[in-house]
Amino acid sequence: MELLEALTNNALSIWLRESTSIFAYPTLIAIHTIGMAFLVGTSCGVALRMIGFAPDLPLSSLAGFFRLMWLGLVINAISGALLVMQDATTFLTMPTFYLKLLAIAAAMTLVRLLQRSVRAATDASAGVTPGARAAAFALFGAWLIAVTAGRVTAYASWVGIETAVAVVTVTAVLLVAGFVVVRVWLGAHRPPVRRADARARAATLAKH
């Protein structure tokens, strides 16, 4: 507890918390939002490629985007540490905050997996491995937990739990609706089977 007091009551924490300057707490939390957009947004873009969107985008060309994600992580680790410090007694005793940290740790592990699979794809026509595809799906879940948990730290814990239920419900409804739309749309636009594939399949069938 003494440590928490020391974190909360040093000069920087007091300035961040009590200054009326827009460059104190408000700018810090705005920077945290911008870092989130880079880290979460870019990794979701790459994850969308992994689950089958933009299939003509070569995996090997995506390597640079990971630098942007790690930059976002550094921005948010620093701004996040300061945000926690200026109110350490609140954040470090709050289960929701630890859930957020766990979700971020899981997400960054999954980002590492995606990065490794992009590095392994030296051949321009390399496909997505089932493992990378599963990691991409899990990444969306981890980020949704992290973003939700982060936002509800501003509320009473029972409001946070209600909000989490609402987020899960809305996500499920949107996923089902989206799935139906994609199925109908992709169903109408499915490219015809290539002739060579059809011939190969016919040959395989003939053998049996």
Add this chain to the structure above:
Amino acid sequence: MEDILNSLLRWPIVEDYFRTYSWAWPLNEVTHFVGLTLLVGIVGMFDLRIMGAFKSVPVNPLRRLLPWSVLGFVLVSFTGLLFATGVYANISVPTGTVIVNDGYLQIKLIFYFLAGLNLLLFYTTGMARAVENLGPGEDAPPLAKTIAGASLGCWLAVVYFGRLIPWGQFTSAG
């Protein structure tokens, strides 16, 4: 002006929704954040590629990710409209009064408008067509780079000033 906005943008049904359910406001915030992440993250990937970073990425296949930023735009617009029309339930100040007093909200709306204008420019100057078939390693024309830089700058400004809105002045009294 303030009175007109107040009568146009106070929607009782939205105020009732926010007043009735304690999860409604934070749910709207989370959805707004998810939307801004998709919008700014994926537009940012595209803008940075046009500006000359990540040159190994071919532009045409990357464009296939842009519908996801449109989804982000739909999410932020919808939840933003709910914030605007239901804000009275949260702070007991009518919408128009907040709009004419909160400088950060006004700056955000200006950058939002500029981002739209910039997008229009991207298409009308022919730059959209000039970049759509850039292959790996190919450079965009200077005008396209400028427009892409302006796009990224505008969207980051929208996020920055948007996040400052709660610290702005809500009423003329302060």
